Every structure is written in C-alpha cells, then in structure tokens.
Amino acid sequence: xxxxxxxxxxxxxxxxxxxxxxxxxxxxxxxxxxxxxxxxxxxxxxxxxxxxxxxxxxxxxxxxxxxxxxxxxxxxxxxxxxxxxxxxxxxxxxxxxxxxxxxxxxxxxxxxxxxxxxxxxxxxxxxxxxxxxxxxxxxxxxxxxxxxxxxxxxxxxxxxxxxxxxxxxxxxxxxxxxxxxxxxxxxxxxxxxxxxxxxxxxxxxxxxxxxxxxxxxxxxxxxxxxxxxxxxxxxxxxxxxxxxxxxxxxxxxxxxxxxxxxxxxxxxxxxxxxxxxxxxxxxxxxxxxxxxxxxxxxxxxxxxxxxxxxxxxxxxxxxxxxxxxxxxxxxxxxxxxxxxxxxxxxxxxxxxxxxxxxx
Numbered sequence: 332x333x334x335x336x337x338x339x340x341x342x343x344x345x346x347x348x349x350x351x352x353x354x355x356x357x358x359x360x361x362x363x364x365x366x367x368x369x370x371x372x373x374x375x376x377x378x379x380x381x382x383x384x385x386x387x388x389x390x391x392x393x394x395x396x397x398x399x400x401x402x403x404x405x406x407x408x409x410x411x412x413x414x415x416x417x418x419x420x421x422x423x424x425x426x427x428x429x430x431x432x433x434x435x436x437x438x439x440x441x442x443x444x445x446x447x448x449x450x451x452x453x454x455x456x457x458x459x460x461x462x463x464x465x466x467x468x469x470x471x472x473x474x475x476x477x478x479x480x481x482x483x484x485x486x487x488x489x490x491x492x493x494x495x496x497x498x499x500x501x502x503x504x505x506x507x508x509x510x511x512x513x514x515x516x517x518x519x520x521x522x523x524x525x526x527x528x529x530x531x532x533x534x535x536x537x538x539x540x541x542x543x544x545x546x547x548x549x550x551x552x553x554x555x556x557x558x559x560x561x562x563x564x565x566x567x568x569x570x571x572x573x574x575x576x577x578x579x580x581x582x583x584x585x586x587x588x589x590x591x592x593x594x595x596x597x598x599x600x601x602x603x604x605x606x607x608x609x610x611x612x613x614x615x616x617x618x619x620x621x622x623x624x625x626x627x628x629x630x631x632x633x634x635x636x637x638x639x640x641x642x643x644x645x646x647x648x649x650x651x652x653x654x655x656x657x658x659x660x661x662x663x664x665x666x667x668x669x670x671x672x673x674x675x676x677x678x679x680x681x682x683x684x685x686x687x688x689x690x
Contacts (some may be wrong), residue, residue, distance in 0.1 A: 334399045335538065338564040339571035342395030346575025349387050354579065354586045357381035361437075380584060383433045385592020388523075388572045389426045392599075393419055395568030413468040414476040415561035417461060418602045422569075424457035425509050425598030429590030454506045457598070462501035465605060466494060472546050474557045477501070482608035484683040485554065501605060508613070509597030511620035514627055514646045516593040519582035521648065521662050525669040526596045527573035529616050532673045533566040533603045536680055540607060543684070552687030554608070562606055569599055582659055612680060618672035619665055623647050 358381055396419065400411060431453070432445040445453070465477035479497040481490035492500060516522035541559035543552060556562075573596070579585050588596075597620070604613035614621055626647035633641050642650040651661045 332538075334403050334560075335534065335563050335567045337402050338395045338399035339534075339567040340395075341398040342391045342568040342571030343575040344571075345394045346387055346391035346572045347578050348575075349391065350384060350576055350579045350586060353384060353387050354381050357383060357586070380587055382437070382587040382589040383430065383591045384576060384580065384586040385426055385429060385433075385588040385590070385595055388569075388576050388588060388592045389423060389595050391572035391575060392422060392565070392569045395571055396564050399564045399568065412558035412561040413464075413470075414558035414606050415565050417464050417476055418562065418565045418599060418606065420464075421457065421461045421505070421602040422595045422599040424460070425454065425505075426591050426595030428453035428457065429513075429592065429594035432594075433589040433591050451506070454509060454594075455502060458502040458505040459498055461505065461602065462498040462605075465501070466497060470546075470557055474546070474555060476557050477605045478608060480608075481610065482604075483611040484609060484680050486608050504605070504610060505598055505601045507624070508601040508617065508620065509594045511617070511624040512597030512600070513590055513593040515620050515623045515648070516588060517646060518648050518652075518658055518662050518665075519584035520577055520580045521665055522593055522596065523573050523577040523580050523588060524662070524666050525617075525619050526600065527570055527577065528666070528669050528673045529600055529613075530566050530570040530573060530603075532616050532677055533600075533607065534563055534570060535677060536609060537562040537566055537603070537607055539680075539684075552684045556607060559607070562603065565599070566603055569596070582662065609680070612676055615679065616673055616676035618676075619669045622668075626650070 396415065428445075428450060432450060435445055462477070466475050466479060469475045477497070478486050479492050479494060480486035480488065481492065481500070512522055512526060515525065537559050540554040540556050541563060543550070543554055544559055545553035545555050576586075576588065576592075580588065600613065600617060604610045623646045626642055627645045630640060630642050630645035633639065643653040644650055648661050648665060652658060656664075
C-alpha cells in the first residue's frame with residue numbers, strides 16, 4: 332500500500348512543481364493556445380494561454396511510477412511488469428500524437444492541428460501496437476495483460492472475439508476514449524478533474540483485484556488478471572499527476588493540457604479498462620466523457636439530416652455556457668456528474684463481487 336501512496340504522491344509533487352516552470356518556458360517560446368473562432372466569445376480572452384501542459388502530466392505519471400518501483404527495490408514482487416510498461420507506452424504514445432497536433436496548431440497559428448487522417452493513423456499505430464502486445468507476454472500462469480473476451484466487471488465468457496476481433500475492438504475503444512477526453516477538454520480544469528476521479532476509481536479497482544487475485548488464492552470472487560499491483564501504481568501516479576496539474580489548470584487556467592494531455596489521459600483510461608477486464612464498466616465510470624461525445628455525434632448527425640441543431644453548441648459543455656451558465660458552474664456540475672458516475676460504477680464493481688461470495 333505504501334508504494335501506491337508513493338506513486339500518487341510523487342506524481343502530485345512532480346506535476347505541481349514542474350507545471351509553473353512549464354508555464355514560464357512555454358510563454359518564452361510563444362507556445363500559446365489558439366481558440367476556435369466559432370466558440371463562446373468568453374473564451375477569446377484565453378488566446379495565448381500556454382498549452383501542451385500534458386507533457387507535465389505524462390512526465391509526472393511516468394516519474395511517479397518509476398519512483399514507486401525504486402521504493403519497492405528488493406521487496407518480494409519487485410520489478411517492472413509487462414502490463415505496467417504497456418500502459419505507459421500507450422499513454423506516452425497517445426501523448427506524442429497529441430503533441431504533434433498541438434505543435435502544428437501553434438506553428439500555423441490556427442485551432443486545427445493534424446488533419447483527421449493523420450491523427451487517426453497515429454492513434455491506429457499506437458492503439459494496435461498496444462492491443463497486439465496486450466494479448467501476448469503471458470506470465471507463469473499463462474495470464475496475458477488483456478484477454479480476447481469482451482469484459483464488463485470481468486470477462487463475459489460467451490463473447491469471445493478472437494485475436495483479430497480483440498485488436499479491432501481495442502483500437503476503437505482506445506481511439507474513442509482518447510477523443511472523448513479531448514472533446515471534454517474545453518473548460519478550465521474540466522478534463523483534468525474528471526480524469527482524476529476516474530483514475531481514483533481504477534486505483535480502487537486494481538488494488539481490490541490485487542488483494543483478490545486468483546494467482547494468490549483461488550477463492551470465490553477472485554480475479555484472473557495480470558500484474559494488478561503494477562496497474563494500481565500506474566493509476567495512482569496518473570491520479571497524482573492530474574491533481575497536481577489541476578492546481579494550475581483551474582479557472583482562470585494558467586496553462587492548458589492540450590491534445591498532448593487529453594489524448595494521453597484518454598488512452599491510459601482505456602488501457603486501464605482493458606487490462607483490468609472492465610471495458611464496459613468504463614462507459615459508466617467515464618459517463619461524462621461518453622455524454623460529451625454523444626452530444627457531438629447527435630449534433631452532427633441531426634444537422635446533416637435536418638439542417639437544424641439539437642444543442643446551441645457542441646460539445647455539451649458549450650451548450651450550457653450559451654444557455655447562461657457561468658463557466659465555473661458548468662465545471663463544478665460536470666465534476667459532480669463524474670463523481671456520481673464513478674460512485675455508481677464502483678458500486679456495480681463491488682456488487683459483482685458480493686454476488687460471487689453470496690453476500
């Protein structure tokens with residue numbers, strides 16, 4: 332348990348200490364955010380705010396994970412695992428795609444960076460590479476980081492996908508959630524605060540799986556997963572990194588995470604769901620991200636069909652801004668929605684265990 336607290340604490344310290352240094356460095360380099368012309372007018376004043384703060388989140392997450400392992404040196408079970416390293420690969424890889432997108436936005440002084448094809452290709456390469464690796468590297472018990480079954484709280488036995496089907500579904504899942512967090516990152520602190528709550532839920536889920544791992548003791552309700560403690564360390568480090576960044580990202584934000592951060596966070600969340608066998612549960616835990624994405628899909632589809640709009644503006648948070656809610660009101664209420672979704676999701680996870688043990 333101490334290693335989990337160290338991962339979260341170091342991630343928090345690195346993030347909260349490095350972010351102001353990143354703000355100064357990005358300002359000197361002129362790395363300021365470009366604002367979409369058709370967005371709410373109140374956002375125009377944010378133009379020029381340093382962006383690409385996601386580099387700090389990614390660095391702090393990796394740093395927290397590494398320091399936690401140094402603390403565990405020499406203890407039973409010490410050592411880097413395939414699952415933990417794959418999750419970091421996914422986070423860094425998606426963050427790199429976002430970094431290129433942010434860099435092009437700044438270089439060309441426009442709110443659009445990589446074109447859709449280039450971004451999807453980048454997500455395809457990283458997502459498929461992660462998925463292929465995740466169904467390989469079995470441990471001594473033959474358990475791989477991911478399984479080829481569709482999962483909810485555990486693998487759903489009837490829904491076997493096969494290797495090709497799993498890789499395809501994993502890619503769609505990773506791309507979907509990375510873009511969902513990206514769409515949610517439109518208000519000061521909204522994506523960082525919401526992501527922190529979902530990461531906190533995965534700290535609980537993965538640590539619970541570690542204490543009820545079938546590899547340690549085959550009992551009712553145990554979980555067949557690989558490296559659950561290392562997964563906990565990754566989730567805890569990301570939680571601390573998000574909280575440290577949020578200190579400087581709350582309104583009025585002094586720095587934005589940019590696509591560097593949003594794609595990295597969304598990618599890591601989907602990776603955590605895949606390796607903990609809770610893919611469909613992430614739809615509940617990340618309910619806000621799902622709702623924001625659906626608002627965009629509905630808006631585009633309805634407008635193309637009828638030339639009319641369902642929302643004043645998509646994504647959903649801008650609709651409420653134009654309805655008269657202040658930015659802080661939208662953020663706090665959306666955080667509350669996320670907190671309720673996380674509480675409900677954890678309740679579903681725990682209820683499944685109670686069913687297995689007959690309580």
